[in-house]
Structures are given as C-alpha cells and as structure tokens.
Amino acid sequence: MSLALFAEQLLNGVQFGVMLFLMSAGLTLVFGVMGLINLAHGSLYMVGGFLCAAVAAYTGSFVLGLMAALTGAAAAGVLVEMLVIRRLYHRDHLDQVLATFALILIFSEGTRWIFGSFPLFLDVPEILSGPVSLPLGIQYPAYRLMIIVAGLAVALGLYLLITRTRLGIRIRAGESDREMIAALGVDIAWLYTVVFALGAALAGFAGALVGAIQSVQIGMGEPVLILAFVVIVIGGIGSVKGALIGALLVGLTDTMGRFLLPQFFATFMENASATTIGSALASMLIYILMAGVLIFKPQGLFGGTS
Amino acid sequence: MKIMKTLMASAAMLLATQATAEVKVGMITTLSGGGAGLGIDVRDGFMLAVEMAGRDDLEVVIEDDQRKPDIAVQLADKMIQSEGVDILTGIIWSNLAMAVVPSATAQGKFYLSPNAGPSALAGRGCHENYFNVAWQNDNLHEAAGAYANSAEYANSFILAPNYPAGQDALTGYKRMYEGELAGELYTQLGQTDYAAEIAQIRASGADSVYFFLPGGMGIAFLKQYAASGVDLPVVGPAFSFDQGILQAVGDAALGVVNTSQWNKDIDNAANAAFVEAFETEYGRLPSLYASQGYDTANLILSAMDVADVDDQDAFRAALEAADFASVRGNFEFGSNHHPIQDIYVREVIKEGDIYTNRIIGTGLEDRGDAYAADCSLN
Numbered sequence: 001m002s003l004a005l006f007a008e009q010l011l012n013g014v015q016f017g018v019m020l021f022l023m024s025a026g027l028t029l030v031f032g033v034m035g036l037i038n039l040a041h042g043s044l045y046m047v048g049g050f051l052c053a054a055v056a057a058y059t060g061s062f063v064l065g066l067m068a069a070l071t072g073a074a075a076a077g078v079l080v081e082m083l084v085i086r087r088l089y090h091r092d093h094l095d096q097v098l099a100t101f102a103l104i105l106i107f108s109e110g111t112r113w114i115f116g117s118f119p120l121f122l123d124v125p126e127i128l129s130g131p132v133s134l135p136l137g138i139q140y141p142a143y144r145l146m147i148i149v150a151g152l153a154v155a156l157g158l159y160l161l162i163t164r165t166r167l168g169i170r171i172r173a174g175e176s177d178r179e180m181i182a183a184l185g186v187d188i189a190w191l192y193t194v195v196f197a198l199g200a201a202l203a204g205f206a207g208a209l210v211g212a213i214q215s216v217q218i219g220m221g222e223p224v225l226i227l228a229f230v231v232i233v234i235g236g237i238g239s240v241k242g243a244l245i246g247a248l249l250v251g252l253t254d255t256m257g258r259f260l261l262p263q264f265f266a267t268f269m270e271n272a273s274a275t276t277i278g279s280a281l282a283s284m285l286i287y288i289l290m291a292g293v294l295i296f297k298p299q300g301l302f303g304g305t306s
Numbered sequence: 307m308k309i310m311k312t313l314m315a316s317a318a319m320l321l322a323t324q325a326t327a328e329v330k331v332g333m334i335t336t337l338s339g340g341g342a343g344l345g346i347d348v349r350d351g352f353m354l355a356v357e358m359a360g361r362d363d364l365e366v367v368i369e370d371d372q373r374k375p376d377i378a379v380q381l382a383d384k385m386i387q388s389e390g391v392d393i394l395t396g397i398i399w400s401n402l403a404m405a406v407v408p409s410a411t412a413q414g415k416f417y418l419s420p421n422a423g424p425s426a427l428a429g430r431g432c433h434e435n436y437f438n439v440a441w442q443n444d445n446l447h448e449a450a451g452a453y454a455n456s457a458e459y460a461n462s463f464i465l466a467p468n469y470p471a472g473q474d475a476l477t478g479y480k481r482m483y484e485g486e487l488a489g490e491l492y493t494q495l496g497q498t499d500y501a502a503e504i505a506q507i508r509a510s511g512a513d514s515v516y517f518f519l520p521g522g523m524g525i526a527f528l529k530q531y532a533a534s535g536v537d538l539p540v541v542g543p544a545f546s547f548d549q550g551i552l553q554a555v556g557d558a559a560l561g562v563v564n565t566s567q568w569n570k571d572i573d574n575a576a577n578a579a580f581v582e583a584f585e586t587e588y589g590r591l592p593s594l595y596a597s598q599g600y601d602t603a604n605l606i607l608s609a610m611d612v613a614d615v616d617d618q619d620a621f622r623a624a625l626e627a628a629d630f631a632s633v634r635g636n637f638e639f640g641s642n643h644h645p646i647q648d649i650y651v652r653e654v655i656k657e658g659d660i661y662t663n664r665i666i667g668t669g670l671e672d673r674g675d676a677y678a679a680d681c682s683l684n
Contacts, residue, residue, distance in 0.1 A: 002509065004509075005505055005506070005508075005509045008505045009502055009505055012499075012501035012502050012505065013502075015501065016499055016501070019499075108338070108339065109338060112338070112342065117342040117343045117346050117550075118343045118550040118551070118553065118554070119343070119521075119522060119525055119550070119551060119553075119554035120554055121553055121554045121555075121556050122554075123529065123556055123557075123558075124529075124533060129533060130533070130535060131533070131534060131535035139508070139534070139535045141501075141530070141533040141534055141535070143533060144501065144533075210498075212529075213499075213526065213529055213530050213533065214498040214499065214522070214525070214526035214529070214530075215498070215521075215522035215523075215525035215526050215529075215554060216554065217521075217522045217525075217554070218339065218342065219339050220498075220522065223496050223498065224498075255501070255502045258493075258494075258502050258503075259502045259505075259506065262491070271487075271490065272490065275490050275491060275492055276468070276492060279468050279491070279492040279493065279494070280468065280492075282494075283468070283494045
C-alpha cells in the first residue's frame with residue numbers, strides 16, 4: 001500500500017465526514033433547541049436534491065440549483081414546522097417519531113407524484129468535473145475537494161452564528177432553559193421556526209451537493225439519516241461542535257475500515273473470505289465506535305449533563 | 307323457501323362457471339419507495355400485454371409490497387386465501403421472492419417470476435409450479451465474464467454489495483471469466499459513496515472493472531468513477547444501465563458495455579410491436595423489466611389458450627411449452643423452469659437526447675443455468 005493511496009483514503013474519510021456534518025448539524029440543533037426528534041430530516045435532504053436537479057436541468061446552472069435547494073428546503077422546513085412540528089413540542093418523543101415518520105412517507109410519495117419514480121439527472125458543474133493533482137501524486141476529484149471546503153465553511157459560519165450573533169445567543173439560551181427565555185420576552189415560536197428552517201436548509205444543501213455525485217432518487221435521505229443519528233449520539237446531542245467531531249470520526253472510521261480491514265484479514269487468510277469478513281466487520285465498525293464512546297461518555301463526546 | 311333455495315343454487319352455479327372461465331392473477335410488486343421504478347415497469351409491461359390481448363377473462367389484482375418481505379408475505383396470504391388468485395407474479399427482489407414463493411407454490415398456486423431468480427429456487431429448491439420468465443440471477447454476470455474473455459481482459463477488479471445477489475453476481479462472473487483478479491470487493495448494500503473503492507481500483511493495476519450495483523448504487527458509482535479520472539473499461543449487468551437509470555447517469559455511462567437478455571433493438575415482430583405500443587401508451591421507452599413483465603403476461607395468456615387453470619397438470623404443461631412470441635426472440639424453459647435464452651452484450655449510446663443501449667454482440671448463446679442439475683424436476 002502506497003502513501004498516496006493512504007492519504008487519498010484519508011481525504012475520502014474527511015469528505016464523507018464533512019458531508020455527514022452538514023446533515024447532522026441541523027438534526028442536532030433541532031434536537032438541542034427544541035427537544036424534537038425529527039425523522040423527516042432525511043426528507044428535507046431529498047427535497048434539496050430534487051430541487052437542485054430540477055432547477056439545474058431547467059436553467060443549466062448548478063449554482064442556481066444549489067440556491068433553489070437551500071431556499072426550497074428552508075421553505076419546506078418552515079411549512080412543516082408551522083403545520084405539523086409546532087403541535088409536537090409538548091408531546092412525548094414517541095408521538096414525534098410517529099408524526100415525523102408519517103412525514104417521511106408523505107414527502108416520498110409527494111416527490112414521486114411530482115417528479116416520477118425514476119432517478120433524476122444531476123451532474124457536477126463543468127469546471128469541477130475532473131480530477132486535480134495534489135502532492136504525493138494524488139489525483140483527487142475537484143468536486144470532492146469543493147465539498148470539503150464548503151462543509152468546513154458551513155462549520156465556521158455556524159460557529160460564528162452561534163457564538164457571535166444575537167440569534168446565536170437566543171439559540172444557546174433556548175438550549176439551556178426554554179421557559180426562562182420565553183419569560184424574558186423572546187418570541188419562542190419564531191425562534192423555533194428559524195432554527196428548524198436553518199436545519200432544513202443545511203439538509204437541503206447537503207442533499208444538493210451530494211446528489212451531484214450520488215443519485216437523486218426517492219428515499220435517498222434515509223440511509224444518511226441513520227448515520228446522522230449515529231453522529232449526533234457520538235458527538236453529544238445538541239452540540240454543533242460535537243456534530244463536527246463526531247461526523248469526522250464516523251467518516252474516517254467508516255472509510256478507513258472499509259479500506260484497511262479486508263487487507264488486514266488478507267494478510268493471514270485466503271482472499272475471498274478475507275474480503276467477506278473484512279467488509280462485514282467494516283459495516284459494523286461505526287456502531288462499535290458508537291458503543292465504545294457511549295461506554296466512556298454516556299452523553300456523547302460533547303454532550304451536556306442535563 | 308324453495309324458490310330461495312333454487313335461486314341460491316343457481317346463483318352459486320353461475321358464480322362457479324364464472325370462476326372457471328376466468329384466471330385471476332395476483333401481482334405483488336414494488337410500487338413505492340426507492341425501488342419503485344422497477345416494479346412500475348414490470349406492472350406496466352404486464353398490463354400492456356393484457357390490454358393488447360383485449361381479453362376479459364384475465365383479472366389482475368395489483369398490490370404494493372414496499373420492498374418489505376413481511377408485507378409481501380401478508381399480501382400473498384391475502385391474495386391466496388381471500389382473493390382466491392390462481393397465479394402469483396410480480397416480485398422484483400430475491401429476498402422477497404424467497405419469502406413468498408416456497409409457501410405460495412406449496413399451497414398449490416402457480417408463481418411466475420418476472421424478475422428475481424435466486425439460485426436457491428433454481429436448484430434443489432425448484433418447484434413444479436414455479437416458473438422464472440426473466441433469468442436465473444447468475445446469468446447476466448456469466449455473460450459479462452464471457453465477454454471479458456472475448457475482450458481479452460486479463461486482470462479484472464470486481465465489486466458487488468455484500469448480500470446474496472451480490473455474492474451470486476461475483477460467483478457468476480468468475481464462473482466464466484478466465485483471467486486474473488486484480489481485486490475483489492464487497493461493498494455495503496445501499497452504499498452511496500465509492501471514493502474508497504475507486505481509490506483501490508486506481509492503485510490495483512487492473513485492466514478492467516466489473517461491478518454489480520443495482521439502482522441508485524450504480525448511478526452513484528458511475529458518476530464518481532467518471533469524475534475520478536480512472537479510465538479503465540467498465541463492464542456491468544443491465545441492472546445498472548436500464549432505461550430508467552441511464553437518464554440519471556448521463557454522459558458518465560456512454561460507451562459502457564453491459565449484458566442483458568433483452569434490448570429494444572432485438573429484431574423480431576413481437577419486440578417491435580411491444581416497444582412501439584409501450585412508448586405510445588406510457589410516453590417513455592421500455593426497460594428490460596417492462597419486457598419481462600410483458601413476456602410474463604403473454605406466457606400466461608398463451609397457456610390460457612390451451613388449458614384451464616383449474617386443471618393444474620394441463621396448465622403447467624402449457625406453461626412449460628412456452629408457446630408465445632417472446633420479445634427476446636428464442637425462449638424456452640429448461641428442466642427447472644428457468645429460461646434458456648441468449649444473453650446479449652450491449653453498449654450505452656445516445657439517441658438524440660435519450661441515453662439508451664444497442665446490442666453489439668452475443669455474450670452467451672442458449673444459456674440455461676448452473677443449478678438445473680440439482681433440480682429434481684424433469
């Protein structure tokens with residue numbers, strides 16, 4: 001195994017992690033501020049992917065598609081929050097799970113109704129379509145580098161938003177004491193809508209970015225949603241910093257596990273069975289990681305103690 | 307009172323004569339969720355054949371299995387017990403077929419598979435009432451292995467998802483392929499990011515890539531492969547290159563070689579009529595799944611012409627004869643009720659704005675399957 005291959009796989013792990021972060025940041029914010037388990041977060045990811053594909057196909061511009069995904073997903077978030085989610089804050093978590101699961105079905109079948117049952121075409125923009133040369137002789141797809149940069153920029157933006165702005169102060173206050181912030185005269189309903197829309201916009205952004213290199217199809221959000229839940233459990237529910245660290249951990253563990261485990265088993269057993277055992281173990285690895293973290297840090301890496 | 311009795315009796319007789327004149331087909335297929343495109347194509351192809359035949363003695367009940375084995379089993383029980391269907395069909399996925407088919411055939415119903423062909427049902431688990439109208443799961447992969455030999459690939463990198471059909475796929479490829487393997491990988495089912503795998507392909511020194519990644523997995527792989535700058539030739543089975551998927555892959559698929567038992571340019575009258583009628587009826591080109599649904603319906607109709615479904619032995623013999631005009635051209639059943647047919651090699655091309663396939667050769671001629679010898683039927 002060459003150094004270049006190892007470094008390329010590290011980059012792949014970081015890129016996968018950054019993508020997971022975009023998805024889990026919204027999820028963890030919504031859970032932290034509003035105490036809401038939102039299974040429909042994956043549907044907003046799908047909405048982003050479909051809107052980007054549709055607008056990019058119509059206008060020929062990926063950037064316009066990306067903007068449409070951001071605003072469209074945020075709008076869908078606002079709509080869902082006002083129509084459905086608002087009634088669930090004081091309910092049991094199980095009620096929230098039931099209602100947001102229903103939303104998954106409604107979004108999936110609604111999307112099929114509008115766009116049909118077949119996957120949509122969405123390609124990366126022309127200027128980012130090829131590979132770029134990096135040190136060590138690595139050929140790395142330019143678009144994936146862009147995803148890393150975009151994801152880290154979003155992380156920085158969220159950090160500034162939460163620590164430096166009035167909205168950020170309110171979000172943090174909402175996380176620590178909901179009744180008190182309402183008593184201080186902050187319009188809590190409005191705050192919840194804004195936070196939900198922000199989370200939805202991030203999910204839609206991720207769906208559009210990732211849709212270009214994966215597939216824009218119905219149900220594309222649910223596999224990512226499961227990973228996003230793993231990320232926020234590892235990082236600590238409600239912590240955006242935890243979501244970033246957790247996402248990078250999960251991304252690197254998953255990618256390096258898929259890459260290294262079969263090779264490790266191949267050093268002392270026959271190739272076909274090494275591949276089978278290695279890939280089976282690799283698919284469990286992030287859950288083992290989650291269990292390990294929870295043993296030592298039951299609240300997750302950056303979870304509060306509330 | 308007496309009058310009532312007579313009326314009841316005659317009503318019952320009327321119902322009974324109606325029931326014998328009519329064949330009821332229960333179609334369980336995937337119509338919602340991520341895999342719906344396949345089920346919709348099978349259904350549309352099937353219903354097109356029924357409509358074109360213009361017959362009113364065939365009734366079809368259609369239900370959505372949501373790609374879930376437990377739901378498929380419930381639907382099958384309902385169709386057999388309360389709807390009283392004679393024939394079941396429609397299932398797309400091998401794991402659902404394994405959950406439904408053995409119990410349906412054990413209850414004396416016919417099952418005609420328009421897609422899934424797991425090896426377990428072709429070998430020792432074959433059944434006199436189970437017919438596969440599509441292929442045995444290994445077939446298209448075997449043809450790809452044969453193609454790799456003829457293209458003189460000597461060092462293939464192969465990958466598939468880690469589940470039974472994925473393992474069957476790589477087994478099928480290796481059964482025919484004579485060269486070396488530069489690498490063999492199992493990915494996760496439903497995986498959408500293949501950067502790690504592509505990096506290994508690049509580092510492996512392979513001269514070609516064979517992959518079986520159905521549906522969205524294949525779209526993701528092909529797009530990422532195209533962007534990676536690796537330019538080894540890629541071969542795959544038709545499942546990643548069917549009409550529904552190609553439009554989503556776009557240019558990244560152009561020129562890719564894939565194997566299929568059907569294509570829209572197979573030159574026979576049945577196929578020409580099918581492709582034209584499908585386009586007129588549904589406004590899109592048919593996929594191989596649609597062709598399989600269409601053939602399944604025509605097989606049933608051909609058997610209805612010569613036998614009554616209530617006379618199971620006669621109806622089974624009529625099905626075995628496969629006396630219908632398949633859109634694939636030559637089609638017959640082997641001893642285990644799986645097709646013996648040609649598997650073609652296709653290439654992805656662009657016709658106007660539409661991405662589609664054209665046949666460039668034959669991978670395997672009159673191919674049966676590797677499991678027929680284990681089947682006790684004769």
